[in-house]
Amino acid sequence: MNQSQTPDSLESLGEFGLIDRIATRARSANATTLKGIGDDCAVLSVSQGKRKVITTDLLLEGIHFDLTYCPLTHLGYKAVAVNLSDVCAMNARPQQITVSLGVSAKFTLKAIDDLYEGIYAACNAYGVDLVGGDTTSSLTGLTISITAIGEADENKIAYRSGARPNDIVCVSGDLGSAYMGLQLLEREKRVLRQSKTSQPDFGDYKYILQRQLRPEPRTDIVEFLDQIGVVPTSMMDVSDGLSSEMLHICKQSGVGCRIVEEKIPIHEETRRLAAELNINPVVAALNGGEDYELLFSIAQADYEKFQSQVGPPIYAIGYICEASKSTRLITTCSDEAQLRAQGWKAFDGK
């Protein structure tokens, strides 16, 4: 690698920088490798027009989850759900997972049973088979590594790179709620630290808590798109926030976009807690992440198919334009603001 381009540290390089650095060296030696690093899943050819997709996530205690407020059953469910969501983001159907666990001495067998209770609940909910894994002791807390495999027809795979000017940008559900759920959990954790006798007070915030603790992969959207004969021109799932994901799609498709602020679906509970905590709910939607909704672009001609069919709600939030027109948010006062990726960064210690 070119020494002059080498940053000093992982922190300055960042997660996406490290991924780019790794991907630069990737070569494809196998005809079955159709897509490697750089999308929600890798894509492997099988035969007769079928594709397998594969994705993997590594979850570490203290980085990705906090067991003081995340029950192990929910954690198991979520760990599976976020991987299935990546499979959905390729417009594919999840079929198998492997689960590897590193477990330190502080965990009882009951705790591990609880974790698998959640893992199996997610498998059963989405018709996915647990087919393998690895189990080991750990010196430090819980480590969970999950790999998910899915299948799709060759002509239905949706990459990040296919968005074209004039396509409509859609999202499958409200954004910012998982982030506000996390803010609520963090607030109650601080309260509990100050007073050991308190009980957490989650008030009337059931929806946003569930969005944070128990996200659901949108397999129903993949089914619905298939049913109405629509293949998205590009697709991702919203794990880092709408801004970050939209910028990935625009960069990989070589296009720009306009997202219309007032069209972004935001749940009533998200707005209410945001007001209480003095947070702008649109910022939560743009940068919060962990919503695991599907963000996708479709040809204009396909948009009316959504409206003529009964299915899950789908929200049109903007459109794709030429790259020269940049990536912007049209605000409620009709100003334009640049979209910026301020989502979760893996190496900045936040």
Add this chain to the structure above:
Amino acid sequence: MNQSQTPDSLESLGEFGLIDRIATRARSANATTLKGIGDDCAVLSVSQGKRKVITTDLLLEGIHFDLTYCPLTHLGYKAVAVNLSDVCAMNARPQQITVSLGVSAKFTLKAIDDLYEGIYAACNAYGVDLVGGDTTSSLTGLTISITAIGEADENKIAYRSGARPNDIVCVSGDLGSAYMGLQLLEREKRVLRQSKTSQPDFGDYKYILQRQLRPEPRTDIVEFLDQIGVVPTSMMDVSDGLSSEMLHICKQSGVGCRIVEEKIPIHEETRRLAAELNINPVVAALNGGEDYELLFSIAQADYEKFQSQVGPPIYAIGYICEASKSTRLITTCSDEAQLRAQGWKAFDGK
């Protein structure tokens, strides 16, 4: 689960007990899932008589590797190699891997580059594509999770469960050398701790060091078996030691075996260091593990095909018998000793 059968702790359950406990609840909801938990890989059907196999390993600093004597480049290579070995153990060809990394602040970018140097070296050596992964910060040391995918013809997959009485038990190379390599590294680490000015003295033990630090998956054996038209009736790779693996094959095949002590291939360096350290080299072969040789059974009629063709050495070390005749080692003094699995245990703190 039945409460009366519930052990108190993970430690008393052990790794294989935990795997059994998880596997009991596994159901297959997808027609593409042909084999789940319980072999070296899961097996998925694709089409036209083709199978995909998938395996995964989780490696944690302080448990699976010690960076005081394992250079990161070697670690990267080994982490890939052991997964490719699992693919070979299904008589399949490895094609893709995903690599997930958890990295704590003590690692420099140079360290991560070194690790990937080894990962890519293994990929290039075996024609395997790195197609995805996940990168994250970690609070505690290095975590590596690798998933490997391979392909095989439907009628060539070798499970652990197909060994039949009178089959010949074969191994692809010498055993116990990786274990003796580890003993050498541990000895030098103790010496270095006592005297900071010493340099490690590995003497004339290049082979066993390389067996420990840089194991090679036996893709050449898979190729050779294909070339001579032999499909093993059962196969595993030797990661936990000959005894442990042989017991897995016998249990899953519902058979017994006789292993002939003097037929077990043991390298001259293994014998020499074993003598120096007062260790029985046969015990190292039986219980040491990490050799990553292929252990397999073949029909007697196939054995002559090995001898009539030029290929990698293959060692016949015993035979399969009825389950009622148990699993035994025929010792050099013609006694019979019960085979016992004393390989590496994941949860006993060793």
